[in-house]
Amino acid sequence: MALPRLVIVTGLSGAGRTQALRHLEDLGFFCIDNLPPTLIPKFTELCAHSARPIDRVALVVDIRGGEFFDALFEVLGDLDKSGTNYEILFLEASDETLVRRFKESRRSHPLSMHGEILDCIREERSRMQELRGRADKIIDTSNLTTQQLKEQLKNLFAYNTHLSRLRISIVSFGYKYGIPMDSDLVFDVRFLPNPYYDPSLRCLTGNDPKVEEFVLSSQVTNEFMKKFFSLIEFLIPEYSKEGKSTLTIAIGCTGGQHRSIVIANHLEEYLSKRNYTVTVHHRDINRLAGE
Numbered sequence: 001m002a003l004p005r006l007v008i009v010t011g012l013s014g015a016g017r018t019q020a021l022r023h024l025e026d027l028g029f030f031c032i033d034n035l036p037p038t039l040i041p042k043f044t045e046l047c048a049h050s051a052r053p054i055d056r057v058a059l060v061v062d063i064r065g066g067e068f069f070d071a072l073f074e075v076l077g078d079l080d081k082s083g084t085n086y087e088i089l090f091l092e093a094s095d096e097t098l099v100r101r102f103k104e105s106r107r108s109h110p111l112s113m114h115g116e117i118l119d120c121i122r123e124e125r126s127r128m129q130e131l132r133g134r135a136d137k138i139i140d141t142s143n144l145t146t147q148q149l150k151e152q153l154k155n156l157f158a159y160n161t162h163l164s165r166l167r168i169s170i171v172s173f174g175y176k177y178g179i180p181m182d183s184d185l186v187f188d189v190r191f192l193p194n195p196y197y198d199p200s201l202r203c204l205t206g207n208d209p210k211v212e213e214f215v216l217s218s219q220v221t222n223e224f225m226k227k228f229f230s231l232i233e234f235l236i237p238e239y240s241k242e243g244k245s246t247l248t249i250a251i252g253c254t255g256g257q258h259r260s261i262v263i264a265n266h267l268e269e270y271l272s273k274r275n276y277t278v279t280v281h282h283r284d285i286n287r288l289a290g291e
Helices: 017-026 037-049 063-082 095-105 117-127 129-134 146-157 209-216 219-241 259-272
Strands: 005-011 030-033 056-060 086-092 137-140 167-174 185-188 246-253 277-282
Touching (some): 005 017, 005 037, 017 086, 037 056, 037 063, 063 129, 167 259, 209 219, 259 277
Parallel strands (some): 030 056, 167 277, 185 246
16 A cells, blocks of 8 residues: 655645645645644545545645644654655745735634734744644745745655646537637647548547548648647646646647547547646537538
8 A cells, every 4th residue: 555645734824825735736736725633644545545546645734723733743643653755844924924914815813812913923833833843844935926936836846847747638629619718729620631521431530440540541640740749748848837737728620520539639648658647528529510
């Protein structure tokens, strides 16, 4: 049983824990906010035994847990005994920064019943001091933008950053039904040989081997695929550098039944072999109209 890599995100309220969790999710972590510490060992065990093993988990544990939070140090001892690979990420900021953020967001501090905002911040800082001392990584977010925090987390926790944890969605579609609204890149393959004009292929789709063979038998198709796939592989790291977490590539033919499906399937196979996180969806495959 392989236990997942575990990152425990904690720190001061208002220091950016929620943003950090979102960024870790973009890096491929399975994320849960405000999990009671006593459930951490059981949860990591469930992840290890899931049908699709989860190898990276990020959990936010903080003062909001009330009396449950007090059990954290005992749980950390249990994790040490079980050999669980965990790291503690502690986020903090200056008192002035935290006061400003609470006023701007108009949210109350978790310890708001204990006094004014500044008093609550100082009390929380005192109660979190021991945990801060056990942290593997401490980030002061006082002067960090959201993008700068994201870059720091990427440098600390991303695997194979040269491949990126960018999630890629490939969508085949028919131009007669409109371009997908969430497309980042749109490619028109209506110049490729059209199986629609072969009566034996008209009622089939690009998922059928006969249609695939027809489309790929063209020299133009194969030349296009080489250049197209090379362009996509060049672009992915550049989009990742700009901070994108998802990239939608739309490939269209006339009706979305034949050519676009074949090209989309082969692009998905090409990128998957290179360890990118990629899905494919054929938007118009079930429409009755042909090309």
